[in-house]
Amino acid sequence: MKPEKIEGFRNSLLKWYHKHRRPLPWRMNPTPYRVWISEIMLQQTQVKSAIPYFNRFVKRLPDIASLAQAPVEEILALWSGLGYYSRARNLHKAARKILEYWGGIFPNEYKTVLSLPGIGRYTAGAICSIAFNQPQPVVDGNIRRVIVRLNGIRSYIPEKYFWDRMTEWVPWEKASEFNQAMMELGATICLPAQPLCPRCPVRRYCLAKKQNLQSTIPLTKPRKAIVKVGVVILVIRYRGKVLLTRQDDSFIPGKWGLPVRIVPSGQSPEETAQSLNNKLFGGRLPIESLAVLKHSITHNRISAHIYTGNATGIISELLEAEGRTYWANDLQLDGMLTSSLFRKAVQRCRK
DNA sequence: GATTCGTGGAG
DNA sequence: TCTCCAAGAAT
Structure with missing residues (x-):
């Protein structure tokens, strides 16, 4: 956009925003604390999904002090169902840091905000602009789509392009409203599919509209083909512990994992389970099919067939002598298992 | 820069 | 049922 057009663009956008913005709960009484909580919840999460969580969260934990002093279990319980649970743990860490270093007052310096756990470039810019009205740029999925x-x-185009454009465009006086307006436009008008161009306040500035390319912009990434994979996972217990093995070249992340084998094409999960049983236990450990879990890791779509069994003393000694296995107790499991698929499998067996 | 982290909405 | 993707951060 040419520099002389930026002012008109801002005015059209802001005028539209004042009239059409959604009355979201964090937009009334936008204190730094409420803006912070909302921005964390909204990371890769749709507005509609976040709203009930936000209301419940700020009702139970209305300020930084109550958040900092709450047990992390309670925060995770309030977060349960939202996903990306490290967000909740980081929220707790950050609250304690704010309480310790700044007496429970949310810092208003960009670099300080950025240093808090769980806050990256986007969220730091969002808090500083929305809560403190500082002219910081923000770039999210909506804004990328609007800009292209x-x-x-x-x-x-490189990520830097988006940040450069927003840095140019964000007005000194109305950063809070401008940034929210850009995102609101992407969320309600400039939709990924079938954008509502006739209702767009800035359509006269839009090159895609002018060239009738709304449906081909943005370019969709050439995603890797989805691969369907069947795996067999063993949950073997002995005296309350669970058998882990070293993960050498599995596509499942982590150094340690549950015993796992890909089901070769043409073989049934049952046969694969038996052959894994043969390899590990000489086929002498009775195993039982428990469940099938669906899971995705990047482009792999996994059907995980869970088998359970209980080891005997002799088998456990045999395995320990081999040195490539480990009996983990419940407390160790979360730390040792990187893959949520494995954690799901263990969790499922507790039921 | 590429991956991983969850869950649900919407076409 | 299947796919894309959502107010991203951390590594």
Whole structure:
């Protein structure tokens, strides 16, 4: 966009925003604390999903002090169902840090905000602009889509481009409203599919609209093909502990994992389970099919067939002599198992 | 820069 | 049922 057009663009956008913005709960009484909580909840999470969580959260934990002093279990319980649970743990860590270093007053310096756990470039900019009205740029999924359409960009461009545009465009006086307006436009008008161009307040600035390329911009990434994979996972217990093995070249992340084997094409999960049983226990450990879990890791779509069994003393000695296995207790499991698929499998067996 | 982390909405 | 993707951060 040419520099002389930026002012008109801002005015059209802000005027539209004042009239059409959604009355979201964090927009009334936008204290730094409420803006912070909302921005963390909204990371990779749709507004509609976050609303009931936000209301419940701020009702139970209305300020930094109550958040800092609450047990992390309670925070996780309030978060349960939202996903990305490290967000909840980082929220707790950050609250304690704010209480310790700044007496429970939310810091208003960008670099300080950025240093808090769970807060990256986007969220720091969002808090500083929305809560403190500082002219900090923000770039999220909505804004990327709006920018590539406005500028009619039909190729992949570096992330820096978006941040440079927002840095140019964000007004000194009305950063809070401008940033929210850009996101609101992407969320309600400049939709990924079938954007509502006739209702767009800035359509006259839009190159994609001018060239009728709204449906081909943004360029969709050439995603890796989805691969369907069947795996067999063993949950073997002995005296309350669970058998882990070293993960050498599994596509499942982590150094340690549950015994696992991919089901080769043409073989049934049952046969794979038996052959894994043969390898590990000489086929002498009775195992039982428990469940099938669905899970995705990047482009792999996994059907995990869970088998359970109880080891005997002799088998456990045999395995320990081999040195590539470990009996983990419940407390160790979470730390040792990187993959949530494995944690799900163990969790499922507790039921 | 590429991966991983969850869950649900919407077409 | 299947796919894409959502107010990203951490590594």
